[in-house]
């Protein structure tokens with residue numbers, strides 16, 4: 666990249682020239698969130714990818730999100746600034762493993778959290794995100810046996826709020842598992858007016874003490890609409906950027922993690938994307954997400970079921 670280049674101006678130029686749309690997740694760095702055409706949670710981004718008529722989707726998020734964009738809108742070129750932007754949760758499960766698990770429970774349907782790769786989606790009956798999982802599970806017959814993959818923490822939380830006994834895959838998000846209940850308890854003592862809010866990928870003891878549990882967009886809306894003025898936010902710190910923009914007068918405190926050298930939970934995968942890489946990926950249209958067509962069609966069915974069930 667030439668020294669002194671105005672990355673914002675160059676990205677804007679490329680966006681126009683190439684008829685590209687930039688989609689960004691709330692966990693991206695602030696500069697990427699600010700330049701995006703559309704900022705959202707996993708469900709909102711999947712919907713935006715599905716309905717765009719841009720020629721190129723530039724996905725600032727992690728690999729499974731960009732892959733989902735390609736699954737729902739295959740005629741578009743989908744690029745991701747850093748192909749190594751993975752997800753510990755998605756990596757914990759494989760299509761093959763899920764097929765094996767399914768054999769043990771032949772009457773169960775498989776619900777998978779969107780944080781999984783295309784092989785897992787292809788083995789699933791319905792995909793859910795943290796925005797619509799409770800609603801979708803509640804719409805199923807009460808005696809329906811369900812396997813839930815890959816997030817055991819989200820699965821346990823959903824079991825609790827829906828009264829189901831879903832069989833859980835043993836996967837987790839390393840960022841949300843790292844929140845320290847002990848250090849958060851101290852934060853609550855130090856900030857007695859602050860309400861603790863959390864993403865459902867966090868562990869059960871933390872979710873139990875949280876006043877509100879929701880997806881990134883739900884947490885954002887909660888802070889904007891709620892009448893309190895202080896919050897301890899237990900999810901990836903990137904969300905605080907948009908939260909503070911939308912609620913400028915509120916005090917937002919990132920929840921502390923076990924590692925005492927960190928002041929917040931940060932997803933190293935999400936943070937692999939940078940403005941420099943975004944510029945290069947738009948210029949060279951690489952790295953591109955490609956998918957085998959048979960696999961794509963299989964992975965699309967459970968996503969479509971989700972989109973229909975969460976209208």
Ligand code: 13P
Nearest residue numbers: 706707708794795880881
């Ligand atoms: P949301 O769907 O709530 O945005 O969550 C995505 C994610 O990766 C959480 O770790």
Ligand code: SF4
Nearest residue numbers: 752753754838840932
């Ligand atoms: Fe995956 Fe966790 Fe990062 Fe979300 S925060 S992308 S679940 S590793």
